[in-house]
Amino acid sequence: MPLVTLTSDIGSQDYLVGAIKGRLLRIDPAFQIIDISHSLSPFNYPQAAYVCRSAIRNFPEFTFHVVLINLFESKPEQLLLAFHNNQYVICADNGLLSMILEDKPEMVIGIPLEKAAIKNTLYCIDIAARAITQLANGEPVERIGIPDAEYNEKNPLRPxxxxxxxxxxxxxxxxxxxxxxxxxxxxxxxxxxxxxxxxxxxxxxxxxxxxxxxxxxxxxxxxxxxxxxxxxxxxxxxxxxxxxxxxxxxxxxxxxxxxxxxxxxxxxxxxxxx
The missing domain is CATH 2.40.30.90 (Bacterial fluorinating enzyme like)
Incomplete structure (x- = not known):
């Protein structure tokens, strides 16, 4: 039963957070879903990095952390699936990953998005959920995405x-x-x-x-x-x-x-x- 956390800047005013959870459970009813926060400020990378980093370190090993922050800063071509300190992080290729981890991840997989697909939030969560299921079922990373993929990096906000x-x-x-x-x-x-x-x-x-x-x-x-x-x-x-x-x-x-x-x-x- 994969443990999956959700962090986003979506808010709680409309249907979308509920729909995300529904899509996750539709792909695998065994997912255990935990909300970290959906009230982060839009486009605020330092805030998102602080909240995610501070929460992630407290979860059991091999938890999957899905971070839906600024998914569409640019036209998305891939999602990132990283493994670091026995935790998985799935997020957009927008530079946030390096800010959360403050380090080079031990593994990064680029999960390609279909060129013809309508790349909205629910499509991205479907892709993330399938990757989690594949990993949890022991499939090799080569069948999930591109190992050691190139990705965007942003420097953490350091004192x-x-x-x-x-x-x-x-x-x-x-x-x-x-x-x-x-x-x-x-x-x-x-x-x-x-x-x-x-x-x-x-x-x-x-x-x-x-x-x-x-x-x-x-x-x-x-x-x-x-x-x-x-x-x-x-x-x-x-x-x-x-x-x-x-x-x-x-x-x-x-x-x-x-x-x-x-x-x-x-x-x-x-x-x-x-």
Whole structure:
């Protein structure tokens, strides 16, 4: 019984998520389907990479993760099926795979799409479902697609590093308006080297210690902790940090507009070490 996760930017307003699950079950009623999220922002690759990467690592080995993000950035010619750290990822050939994995996958198969087919979301899910069934049944990869296929890559959004500082970007704002920054605890400690630090954002907001939980500070006070995914998080105990501080994350919808006006299209958080 293959375990299959679904992540998308489709939302839940219409029929499509239900139809996707129906198509999966029509191809193999034994699929166990788990939703990760269908509320990701359209075209927001850093956000999608963070959510997928943080969820995938918690699943049993050999789970199939179907990522339906920006399927049609360009006219699709193939889907990608990657295997890495004992997990399978199926996604569009749009650069997101390298951002999720932050590494070269151990295996990549290019699954060709029929040239004459109407390449909509349900067609793509049919192709993905058949590939999952073939793999689960032990068919060789050569019968599923093209091994070691060439594919598009995008660089992960990594923090900038200096001798006495590290600068991260806001990549996600959760339902409580806690703000996630692309600095992991491991990166923070490696750069810190036991030194004191100041975390600075919005010019004059400063935090000088890492909390273990939201309750470490009085209600209404700001704090920084490392969340369950291991990423830096700015929060307010029983408050909404993003709204109160006017923080926002990367949004590719505003990228071209911001660049035209010579402005950053995401906000940064900087840590100074002393």
């Amino acid at each position: 900038l590093l200096g001798e006495s500082w590290i600068e991260g970007q806001i990549i996600f704002i959760d339902n409580f308006e806690n703000v996630v920054v692309n600095i992991t605890q491991e990166q923070f400690e490696q750069q810190r080297k036991g030194r004191r630090f100041k975390i600075v954002f919005k010019r004059d907001e400063v935090i000088e210690r890492i909390s273990g939980s939201y309750a470490d500070v009085p209600q209404g006070e700001k704090l920084v902790l490392f969340n369950s995914a291991g990423y830096m998080e700015i929060a307010i105990n029983k408050g909404n940090a993003a709204g109160l501080f006017g923080l926002r994350g990367f949004n590719e919808n505003t990228e071209s507009h911001a660049m035209m006006h010579n402005r950053l299209f995401y906000q940064t958080v900087k840590v100074f070490f002393e």
